[in-house]
Amino acid sequence: MDLRKLREQIDGIDEQIVALYEKRMDISRQVAEYKIETGKKVFDRQREQEKLARVKTLTHNEFNSHGVEELFEQIMSMSRKLQYQLLAEKTGMGRLPFIGVDELDTKKARVVFQGAEGAYSQAAMMTYFGDAVDSFHVDSFRDAMSAIDEGSADFAVLPIENSTAGIVSEIYDLLVEFENYIVGEQIIKIEHCLLGVPGAELSDIKRVYSHPQSLMQSARYLADHDWQQISMQNNAFAAAKVAKEGDKTQAAIAGEHAGKIYGLKVLKKGINHSGSNSTRFIIVTNQKIFRKDAGKVSICFEVAHESGSLYHMLSHFIYNNLNLTKIESRPIEDRNWEYRFFVDFEGNLADSSVKNALRGLREEARNMKILGNY
Incomplete structure (x- = not known):
């Protein structure tokens, strides 16, 4: 066999396929116009399944049967996309129930964050809204979502992803459950510090408190010390506990921001092993709005x-x-x-x-x- 001649035959068949494809799409356009006039839906699952079953019977072996099924799935998918486009153009049904705004109204906004004073969420909030923001904190992510859902807060600041620990799965689930919407984001670099009470030294420490993720992110440093590791709901809660109890044998892993708020001493800075560790926070509200940019x-x-x-x-x-x-x-x-x-x-x-x-x-x-x- 002459490979050149075989390829010429394939080229000829491909030209026919292209011509037939364009003819089919032209008819699909006419189908879209009919559906616009009659109000019929574009996607007809039963019709497509019947069509796929029929074209498969026209083949002569199992391999071709699977190939034709995949080919026609793609052809029908392209047909639907053309129809969606025409439907949006002619009926205006491409509009969405969200209002575009030039900027978010944050001047008199009340903002809620999860955790305690000194949490990374608070640092993210102050970076986004400014130090003078009117804010309050709650114990759980659900409480924060409820606060904006009920109107006691205009915005909530919630962590959704850490560059080393991955997603905060609970936030994803809450975004589905509540009618609240993301309108902004703020990325904060995470630098964990080992915090102790004034006068404490590294040699005094016996117990370390922090959120499980922070303990994990500092695992290499902690492995060099024979300290008891105790999980807490939030880094800021850990810092607050150590400050309140005033025990030199206790330390917290939290941000330097938390140390300043609670009057704790930085025993060691940057103990998390990843120097590029960052957390992405989302800004959420109960309004269907988005910035035009x-x-x-x-x-x-x-x-x-x-x-x-x-x-x-x-x-x-x-x-x-x-x-x-x-x-x-x-x-x-x-x-x-x-x-x-x-x-x-x-x-x-x-x-x-x-x-x-x-x-x-x-x-x-x-x-x-x-x-x-x-």
Whole structure:
């Protein structure tokens, strides 16, 4: 066989495929116009399943059957995306229930953070809102979300991810449960200090208190000392305990900010082994708003527990040329082995490409929710 001639035959077939594809998409455009006039939904799962079953019967072996199924899944996916685009253009259904603002109204805002005075959350809050911010603190992340949900606070500052310890899974779950939305973020460099009472020395220490993650992040330093490690709910709580009890044998791992607030002595600075350790905090409110210059969108959605379902959801980002910056999954309560996906991507809710992607996701995913644009 002559390879050149075989390739020429393939080129000829490919030209036919392209011509037929364009013809098919032209008919898809007409289908979209019909659906706009009649109010029919774009996505018809039953029709697509019947179509896939039929085209598979036209093949002559199992390999081709799987290949044709995958090919037609892609063709029908492109057809839907074209229809979503036309639907948004002609009906204005690309609009989203979020209001764009020039800037956040923070001048008279009341802000809540989780933990105690001296927590990293407080440092993040003061960096974002300024030192004169009107604030209060609560014991748990749920309490903070409830505070803005009920209106006793305008904004909440919550840690969502640490560069070494990973995500704060509870925050992801609370973002789904509450009708609160992300409007900003603040990244704080984490530098853990070993804090003791005035007059204490390293040789005096027998017990160390801190949050489990902080103990883990300082594990290399702690391994060189025979100290009892005791977990606390929050680093600031640990600092407050050591300061209150005034015991020279006790130390806390917390930020230098906490040491200043509670009058503790820095026995050792920067004991966490990662010099680039940072925590990302989100600014949350109960209003569906976004800054007009926002550049990141966060959403979550559920998909059917079947092959290719996540792939098809992500194709909406590819088609609309949107860059994903993060994807996480969390198990769905009371539904074994099913997951909710959290996605961050670059864009603004006013962008047509973002509207098109979100419309497709809303139609085809389960329980899609926009978590914020910031």
